Amino acid sequence: MKNFHVAIIGGGVVGSAIAWELSKYDIDVIVFEKGIDVCSGASKANSGVVHSGINSKPGSLKAKFCVQGNQMFQDLSDQLGFSLNWTGKYIIAKNESEIKELEKLKKIGEENKVPGLELYDGSKVKNNEPNVSCAKGLWVPTAGIILPYQFTIVLAENAAINNAKFLVETKVTHLEKKKNGFLIKTSNGSYNSKIIVNSTGLNCKDIVKMLEKPDFNVYPCRGEYLVLDKNYSSLIKSMVYPVPVKELGVLGVHITPTIEGNILLGPSAEFIDDPDDKRTTKDMMNNLLKEAKELIPALPDKAVINAYSGIRCKLASSDEGGWADYSIWESKENPGFINLVGIESPGLTAAPAIAKEIGNMISNRIKLKQKKDFKTRKIKKRFSEMSSEQQSNLIKKDEKWGRIVCRCEHVTEAEVVDALDNPLGACSLSSVKYRCRAGMGRCQGGFCTQHIVRIMEDKFDEDIKKIRLSSPKSNLFYCRNREETI
Amino acid sequence: MIEKEVDVAVIGGGPAGLSAAISAKNNGGKKILVLDRNSWLGGILPQCIHDGFGVEETGSSMTGPEYAEMYIYTAEKKDIDFMRETMVLELKRNREIIAVNKDGLYKIKAKSIVLAMGCREKTRWNIMIPGDRPSGIFTAGVAQAFINLYNIIPGKNVVVLGSGDVGLIMARRLKFEGANVLGVVEILPYASGLPRNVVQCLDDYDIPLYLNHTVTYIEGRDRLESVTIAQVDKNFEIITDTKKRLECDTLLLSLGLVPENELSKNAKIKIDNITGGPIVDQNYETSLPGVFVCGNCLQVYDTVDVLSIGAKHAGECAVESIKTKKIKESVIKVKPGRGLHYVVPQRINESGEVKFTMRVKKPKESIIIKINAGNKEVYSKKLRYVNPANMIEIDFDISDDLIKSKEDLEVTVDG
Numbered sequence: 001m002k003n004f005h006v007a008i009i010g011g012g013v014v015g016s017a018i019a020w021e022l023s024k025y026d027i028d029v030i031v032f033e034k035g036i037d038v039c040s041g042a043s044k045a046n047s048g049v050v051h052s053g054i055n056s057k058p059g060s061l062k063a064k065f066c067v068q069g070n071q072m073f074q075d076l077s078d079q080l081g082f083s084l085n086w087t088g089k090y091i092i093a094k095n096e097s098e099i100k101e102l103e104k105l106k107k108i109g110e111e112n113k114v115p116g117l118e119l120y121d122g123s124k125v126k127n128n129e130p131n132v133s134c135a136k137g138l139w140v141p142t143a144g145i146i147l148p149y150q151f152t153i154v155l156a157e158n159a160a161i162n163n164a165k166f167l168v169e170t171k172v173t174h175l176e177k178k179k180n181g182f183l184i185k186t187s188n189g190s191y192n193s194k195i196i197v198n199s200t201g202l203n204c205k206d207i208v209k210m211l212e213k214p215d216f217n218v219y220p221c222r223g224e225y226l227v228l229d230k231n232y233s234s235l236i237k238s239m240v241y242p243v244p245v246k247e248l249g250v251l252g253v254h255i256t257p258t259i260e261g262n263i264l265l266g267p268s269a270e271f272i273d274d275p276d277d278k279r280t281t282k283d284m285m286n287n288l289l290k291e292a293k294e295l296i297p298a299l300p301d302k303a304v305i306n307a308y309s310g311i312r313c314k315l316a317s318s319d320e321g322g323w324a325d326y327s328i329w330e331s332k333e334n335p336g337f338i339n340l341v342g343i344e345s346p347g348l349t350a351a352p353a354i355a356k357e358i359g360n361m362i363s364n365r366i367k368l369k370q371k372k373d374f375k376t377r378k379i380k381k382r383f384s385e386m387s388s389e390q391q392s393n394l395i396k397k398d399e400k401w402g403r404i405v406c407r408c409e410h411v412t413e414a415e416v417v418d419a420l421d422n423p424l425g426a427c428s429l430s431s432v433k434y435r436c437r438a439g440m441g442r443c444q445g446g447f448c449t450q451h452i453v454r455i456m457e458d459k460f461d462e463d464i465k466k467i468r469l470s471s472p473k474s475n476l477f478y479c480r481n482r483e484e485t486i
Numbered sequence: 487m488i489e490k491e492v493d494v495a496v497i498g499g500g501p502a503g504l505s506a507a508i509s510a511k512n513n514g515g516k517k518i519l520v521l522d523r524n525s526w527l528g529g530i531l532p533q534c535i536h537d538g539f540g541v542e543e544t545g546s547s548m549t550g551p552e553y554a555e556m557y558i559y560t561a562e563k564k565d566i567d568f569m570r571e572t573m574v575l576e577l578k579r580n581r582e583i584i585a586v587n588k589d590g591l592y593k594i595k596a597k598s599i600v601l602a603m604g605c606r607e608k609t610r611w612n613i614m615i616p617g618d619r620p621s622g623i624f625t626a627g628v629a630q631a632f633i634n635l636y637n638i639i640p641g642k643n644v645v646v647l648g649s650g651d652v653g654l655i656m657a658r659r660l661k662f663e664g665a666n667v668l669g670v671v672e673i674l675p676y677a678s679g680l681p682r683n684v685v686q687c688l689d690d691y692d693i694p695l696y697l698n699h700t701v702t703y704i705e706g707r708d709r710l711e712s713v714t715i716a717q718v719d720k721n722f723e724i725i726t727d728t729k730k731r732l733e734c735d736t737l738l739l740s741l742g743l744v745p746e747n748e749l750s751k752n753a754k755i756k757i758d759n760i761t762g763g764p765i766v767d768q769n770y771e772t773s774l775p776g777v778f779v780c781g782n783c784l785q786v787y788d789t790v791d792v793l794s795i796g797a798k799h800a801g802e803c804a805v806e807s808i809k810t811k812k813i814k815e816s817v818i819k820v821k822p823g824r825g826l827h828y829v830v831p832q833r834i835n836e837s838g839e840v841k842f843t844m845r846v847k848k849p850k851e852s853i854i855i856k857i858n859a860g861n862k863e864v865y866s867k868k869l870r871y872v873n874p875a876n877m878i879e880i881d882f883d884i885s886d887d888l889i890k891s892k893e894d895l896e897v898t899v900d901g
Contacts, residue, residue, distance in 0.1 A: 276707065278618065278619070278707075279617050279618050280616045280617065281616050282614075282702070285614060285616060304611065304614060305611050305612075306611045307611065307614060307616070308619065388487060388584075388591050391586070391591055392487065392590050392591045395586070395589070395591065396590065399588035399589070400588075402587050402588035402589065402590065403571060403587070404523065404573035404586060407523065407573065408748075410573070410575060443606045444609040444611065445628070446606050446607055446609070446625055446627070446628055447523075447606070449628060450628065450631050450635070450636060453632075453636070453638075454636070468621065469620070469621035470619070470621070471707065471708045472708070473708035474620060474621040474708040474709055475621060475708075475709055476621050476622075476640070477638050477639065477640055477641075478639045478640060478641050478735070478736075479638075479639050480638065480639070481633055481637045481638060481639050481663060482637060
């Protein structure tokens with residue numbers, strides 16, 4: 001049994017941001033993540049957008065944390081080294097009634113103190129984005145893009161090197177109020193903690209249920225995406241959004257450039273019963289292409305190289321209009337039990353601001369003293385981005401830098417080993433992929449999988465039967481063909 | 487940067503690269519260098535442990551490793567230089583190659599270059615199969631590497647999608663190892679691999695072949711649990727009431743091969759959208775002078791025998807171009823006409839005998855292949871049976887008059 005000051009349940013972007021924020025102080029923090037790695041749920045499967053705050057009702061928590069979070073991103077990127085690109089975005093109107101909606105959005109944005117909003121004529125939009133035709137466009141300069149998994153992982157790993165303990169593949173099964181805090185039973189042992197932070201996204205209600213009767217409902221809403229080949233990266237420079245779909249409380253199918261040069265189409269919005277049902281469907285794939293073509297008619301049909309989906313955690317059903325504010329509260333029944341409920345879009349943007357808020361809430365209960373030896377581990381430059389002099393020097397120091405494991409993305413053995421050596425102890429094939437990009441290119445692992453598996457076997461002494469793809473039971477192989485004998 | 491200068495640099499040490507390198511040497515090339523990303527030579531051959539290699543070329547049937555060994559042995563005796571575990575990062579238009587291995591970064595200046603990068607397999611996303619994203623989905627070639635090179639069995643209950651040769655061979659291979667192979671699913675009304683492989687790999691082992699079928703859905707949140715297959719109509723639309731769920735833990739994809747031309751594209755070498763390989767002339771020279779191409783990165787071949795013969799020609803021409811330094815203009819274009827999917831080479835700029843390789847769009851019986859220059863028929867040949875899986879080769883003597891006429895050639899298939 002171990003004692004902690006704060007136990008965070010859920011290693012998504014919000015849980016990881018809170019862990020990092022708290023790791024700056026002299027307290028013991030533990031994070032439980034049921035997935036094989038942090039960033040296994042909605043934090044991974046979204047548009048990767050740093051939102052401006054233009055879409056949320058003035059005075060709402062969504063607006064507050066989104067605008068605050070947005071302003072923190074540049075400093076965070078400078079400090080932690082994750083990629084950030086302020087591409088800006090256009091919300092485009094096709095007709096008079098949509099222009100009215102744009103004017104409303106502009107007003108909301110200004111009330112939320114979003115800077116730089118401008119309403120452009122269609123011709124000016126076309127000038128900047130030749131593939132976009134519209135009557136008018138609302139230009140939002142403070143919208144940006146990041147790689148959501150890279151951001152979450154760097155937060156979690158920085159928390160971990162500052163002694164926040166991460167337990168992946170660990171499901172919380174039971175919570176109990178004790179005299180001086182809580183007893184937490186998990187699939188991986190029992191722990192005590194003074195404070196519990198419930199940042200489990202879609203599972204937030206299940207966690208609340210373990211201690212008290214929830215007074216809310218969660219409505220999973222699936223969003224499917226399509227990923228376009230990098231060859232089409234020149235289609236747009238900025239994000240292109242339609243006027244938001246009002247009925248569902250979502251932003252509508254938009255077109256988003258990514259840091260890596262791919263383009264995302266999506267997401268769809270479909271209320272579903274099963275929060276784990278992350279399938280993609282033929283109908284939605286066709287629909288996404290159709291809707292995206294309404295924004296950009298030049299979009300080619302055969303450019304798609306991948307599809308995925310993520311599930312939004314909504315607190316309002318489609319009958320209720322789909323929009324509800326975040327709900328962040330400390331339980332009155334169980335003081336010290338802090339809940340983050342309904343953290344959906346713009347949750348990625350809001351995460352660092354929410355983490356600050358949770359830090360403040362906790363400081364009311366525990367004295368938070370700054371750590372003297374707080375460390376920062378910035379994301380290293382990738383081999384493929386280095387100058388040839390830097391590349392040569394590294395190879396001289398360690399020949400692993402001279403072995404390319406992933407042919408599409410030019411990832412070296414040294415980078416794969418470094419990814420497998422992560423402080424979270426996450427060691428699936430996708431843990432490697434999200435840390436160093438091996439397997440993300442056109443051949444989708446055709447060349448690198450065998451080399452990564454060999455590195456896992458040789459350097460990390462991993463039993464091949466235990467090598468997994470992306471979830472605790474996603475084993476890659478069945479057995480040896482011939483068992484080795486002496 | 488470590489600097490090197492060579493006569494001919496060959497990118498890729500698979501069968502095409504080896505054949506081109508040996509031929510370059512035999513034709514008087516002095517410093518020949520082969521670069522390969524793997525620690526071994528022979529490319530994909532060492533994992534192809536079935537036999538049938540070399541029949542057309544040598545008259546005897548070898549396994550992949552044996553066939554590779556034959557070339558490696560010759561190449562090593564001939565004083566050809568090899569750099570293994572070496573990845574070419576960039577091909578520059580001035581014929582400089584930037585490469586990397588454990589000893590450092592290299593800048594290699596070559597008088598001529600032969601591209602022999604091979605091909606890669608299409609993935610699930612090339613045909614956008616919806617559903618979950620579990621483990622247990624492998625391209626057939628990756629599964630083949632795991633079984634034959636790394637002693638690993640990927641799964642026990644297997645469905646193969648696509649009837650390309652690798653898929654057929656892997657269906658049999660897994661059956662040998664005791665796996666339950668539920669069937670091979672092919673969207674076309676005919677198998678896309680060689681007919682002999684359908685007989686030897688499926689029929690002989692009672693593995694069902696589902697023609698006019700495809701996989702419509704993938705299920706399994708962790709490991710693959712099932713695939714749904716369904717029949718398709720003439721327009722490849724799914725016939726809903728034919729959907730059938732097959733429980734399985736492994737799906738092998740044999741959806742076809744894509745020539746690897748990222749290096750070529752970055753060097754702005756012109757690519758044929760249909761073959762996926764560079765546009766070449768009768769010498770297999772690309773749009774970038776001094777850069778030649780062969781093997782599966784030119785066009786995906788049926789057999790290694792024919793591939794090696796083509797590569798030999800590329801190696802010879804690569805050396806020839808250093809000696810003669812002729813500046814050629816593209817004179818005649820060669821285009822696929824009725825019934826034909828593609829034809830290689832796509833350009834002719836000299837008279838002499840040219841080997842054309844081509845594929846038809848659909849299987850057909852008793853056909854006539856014709857080459858037309860403008861309205862004039864200059865060549866015709868009858869064939870009893872053609873099939874997209876079998877590459878057609880024809881030798882045709884390009885006369886001086888034809889070159890002078892500057893009339894483009896069109897190749898057609900009728901019947």
